[in-house]
Every structure is written in C-alpha cells, then in structure tokens.
Amino acid sequence: MTNDILVFAEQRNDKLHPAALQIVTPAKELAAKTGGKVVACLIGGTLNAAVEAIDKTGVGAIVTVSAPALANYSTLRYRTALAAVIGKVQPRVVLLPATFMGRDLGPRVAAKVGAALATDVTSLSINAEGSLDIIRPVYNGKASCHVGFPKDRPAIASVRPNTFPAATGGGGAARETLAYTPAAGDDRIDVKEVAKAGGEVKDVTEADIIVSGGRALKSEENFKIVFELAKELDAAVGASRAACDAGYQPHSRQVGLTGKTVTPRLYIACGISGAIQHLAGMRGSKVIVAINSDKEAPIFKLADYGIVGDLFKVLPAMTAEVRRLKG
Amino acid sequence: MKVLVIVRQVPDSTTNIKIQAGGQDIERAGVKMVVNPFDEFAIEQAVQLKEKRKDVASVTALIVGPATAGEALRTALAVGADDGIHLQDEAFDRLDELQTAALVAGVVKDGGYDLILIGKQEIDLDSGQLGPALAELLDIPHVGTTVKLEIAADGKSFVARRRIEGAEEVVQVPLPALITADKGLCEMRYPSLPNLMKAKKKPVKVLKAADVAGFAAATANLGGVKMHAFQPPPERPPGKMIPGDPEPAAKELVRLLREEAKVV
Secondary structure, three states: OOOOEEEEOOEEOOEEOHHHHHHHHHHHHHHHHHOOOEEEEEEEOOOOHHHHHHHOOOOOEEEEEEOHHHOOOOHHHHHHHHHHHHHHHOOOEEEEEOOHHHHHHHHHHHHHHOOEEEEEEOEEEEOOOOOEEEEEEEOOOOEEEEEEOOOOOOEEEEEOOOOOOOOOOOOOOEEEEOOOOOOOOHHHOEEEEEEEOOOOOOOHHHOOEEEEEOHHHOOOHHHHHHHHHHHHHOOEEEEOHHHHHOOOOOHHHEEOOOOEOOOOOEEEEEOOOOOHHHHHHHOOOOEEEEEEOOOOOOHHHHOOEEEEOOHHHHHHHHHHHHHHHHO | OEEEEEEOEEEOOOOOOOEOOOOOOEOOOOOOEEEOHHHHHHHHHHHHHHHHOOOOOEEEEEEEOOHHHHHHHHHHHHHOOOEEEEEOOHHHHOOOHHHHHHHHHHHHOOOOOOEEEEEOOOOOOOOOOHHHHHHHHHOOOEEEEEEEEEEOOOOOEEEEEEEEOOEEEEEEEEOOEEEEEOOOOOOOOOOOHHHHHHHOOOOEEEEOHHHOOOHHHHHHOOOOOEEEEEEOOOOOOOOEEOOOOHHHHHHHHHHHHHHOOOOO
C-alpha cells in the first residue's frame, strides 16, 4: 500500500456529481497526514469535462478508465474498473460519495479487493497508529460513533453529500489512463430503461434546498403551493411518510426512515409535525425551517427558524417575497 | 427455484437510544427489537413469489444473531417462509458487516439458491453493506433499491425496477442474483396468531462457527472495522420563532434566511 488517497469522482454523462468535488476536501486533509497524494479516479464513457473539473480541485493525479461499455453506470462493470484502479494505485484510503452509486459500488468493491468499509461518514481522520478513523451517524441520527479501521488493508469510506465544501485550487495534475478489461459475467446486468421520476423537479437527494410537505397539505392538489415555493428557490420537493401514504406524493419523494436521508443546506418543513420517522431522514440538514399551525409540534425543537401559522397563507407569502427579491 | 431471504433484527425506530457509560455501545437492555423494516419488504416479496409461482420450491429465511434474534426469524416463518437458518455464535457478534457477508456466503454458497432477497439497509446502523458484499462474494449480480420485481415465465431471469437519484432504472438480470428491497416493493402482511403458532413447528437449523467450513479464513481477509466512542447527536441551539401575521412573518423569515443564515 502507498500513502495515497484515492477519490472515486462520480460522474454521469461527463458531468461530475457535486459530491465528487466535496470529497476531495477531506481527501486532501488525509493526504497531508499520510504524506501521500490525492488521486482522482473517473470511470465512464467519454470523459473530458469531468476530468477538467476535477483537475480544478487540486488533486495530485488523475486516473481515468474510459470505454463505451462504461458510458452508463453498471454495478458489475464499474466494480471491475474501480478494483483495477485500486490494484494499480494501491491507496491506503479510498473515498466515494455516499450517493446511490457510491452506496451500490462501495460494498462490492470492498469485498472484491479485501478492504474494510464504512458508509455514509461525516468526519474523517488518521489516528496515532496511522489508520483511518471516521465518524458516522447511527440509530437514525439518535447517536453517532467512531469507526476504526485495521491497518493492514485498504480503508474505504463513502462520505455523506453536503458534509464538506467543494475543493478548489490547483490544476495540471498528472494524468493516466487505464484500460477496462471486462471480468467474466460483467455484462449480466442489462439496463433496459431509465425513467425520470417526478418530471421536471430535482430529486431530494441531489438538492441544496428542499421544501417538504406533510399531511396538513390535505391533498395532492394543495401540494401546488409547495411546488411553487420550491420553483422560486430552485429546490426539490419532499414529503412526509403520512403525506406519501395518503397518496399526496409518490414514495420517491418520501424523506425519513423508510424514505430518503437528506442533508441539504436548507430544509423547509411545511405542515410536518416531526415524527421520529421523519426526523431520522432530515436532521442532518444545515438550516431547518418549520411552518406548522401546532406550536407544540416536535419539529420546532429541531428548527432554526419557526413560524406558528397557517401554511396556506405563509407559503404563498414566502413565494411572493422570494420572487419580489429576485426582481 | 430456491429463494433465500436474509433478515436482521433492529431496535424499534421509536425506541430511546441510551449510550453506555464509556461509550462503547448503546444500552441493549429493555430495547424493543423488531424485524428490520426493509427486510420486511424482502420477506413479503419472497412469500408472494412462492404463492404465485409453481416453480418456487422453497423460501428459506436466514438470520445472524443471538438466541433472541430467533424471534425475527419466527416472524419470517409466520409470514410464509418454509424453514430457517440461524447463525448463532458469540464469535459472530464481533464480525463487521463485510465479515458477516463472508460468513453468510460460506453458509449459502452451496445451497443452490436462485434468488436472494434482503432489505436495502438496516435501520439501526444504516450501512447497507451486507447485500452487495454478499453478492460479490457469491459472484452473482445484485440489483439495489428495488421497488418492483417480475420473474420471467421460464424462471431464468427477472426484470427489476430500481430507484436511483431522480429516476428509476429498469434492468434485466439472469438468475441467480440478489435483490435489495426498497420501500414500495411490497408491504409485509401482519402474521396471524395461528401462523405464529405454526411457525414454531417449522424447521430451524442453528449453526455455530465450528459448523461453517472455512469461517476463520473467510472472515480474516476483509473488513474488520470496529465501532467505538458512541456519542449523542450534537445539540442544536434553540431556534428563532417568528411571531406575527402570516404575511409579515413570511417576509421576515425570507429576510433571515438571506441575511442571517445566508442559505437563499
């Protein structure tokens, strides 16, 4: 093993995932401790813009694996390619974003190369023995714990999006390409169709801002006022389990324990009381706003800003104000 | 076709979590344990396949855990699984998730299972490693975060719909394969009292470390992370309540989000 830190820079269609730029930030801090360099790894079809973008983050080297078979994400092919890069670079630590791709790929690659793994981490350091030690939330955010890694094998961690700022600085990193050599059975997963869910609006896991509605919206049609505010803020629309179970919104928008875990910069909870089930999915948000007619609602305990009031009046007034300020 | 469903037992999501003095773990005493909700979707899907298809020979439920985890296994049997495998040994308690995957792979690799179902993650540690890692160690494909599963008439492949960021992907995969279940796949039926009684008579094979050939070697070569220093979540400072009529309050909120929090 070298002292290098490998970063899996997730991209789709030659466009980096925002989390790819973010995970370079802790990677640089770790490399400063180990005395190694940050090596970015990109896997895909045509890779140009994504390579240029990652080169503006100050990584020390860039390894690309580019092939037509890798144009779309495929678990088995990407596993083979990333394992090959790990074999070549021999990094001490590998970081992936804890996105769908990172969560899908991390365990498979770890099992393939004989590494150790922690997922969805929020803080990383190198301990006195020179091993990776991370912090991650557990028990639906009701606690967190450290996870220590063994020293004799690569340490892989997937990092929760929006935990670190995007890295900047540098350029002109050494570039290397690696061929994709398919492993037997790599073609077993055949992607037939990718259907965009929910039309034009962003997915909650990708958004910087989320406006979320609860059962108090009372109908699918009434969610219109949530969508209108979301549009002005360039936000995604989320929903509580109660609102999804009532059929107001599809389960793909559900935030919470059996829905999605989100960590946006701003989370606006509208008519959501704040059941443990919901808090589990959004308590990692940076700024939380609660709008609810019940002043005893538990969501106010977590909120940075709160309005006790009728959301059918407050939301349209917010939308109008944001629109007015944008001019 | 043989189906395997993997079950985890987790603290109920509404339970209070207390951290042990010294922070090495949470307090286990008095914590209500339930079947992991995502594994419930997997159990129901497995049982529905058996009910709908003549070519499903058996559904086996597997759990790794102490004697008390037998309760979660019994739930799977009461819902309709035919038999159970309970991997129960103190040595297993020390394994991390990748090592648990190696343990399970060692037990099921010669079992002839065509389809393995498991929840996409456990709601206690939320790590989601076991399914994909097990598929890797068995050298079979996996489809994660699945919300719809249709097995082809010939029983040789399936089409699955999976949830990815902002989209759904439809994939076709040959069996044998592993599926991780997301919400939407199917809700687990409530096991009836007679079925819970019947479940007690269904066969459960209890396996110790000594019963798993190659256990030590399989778990020595990967994983090995150790959790320590559990902490309560950081306290959030008390929030600011904005009084007044809806319209001025909404304006003031937008101002604070722009000028104070600087998030819009």
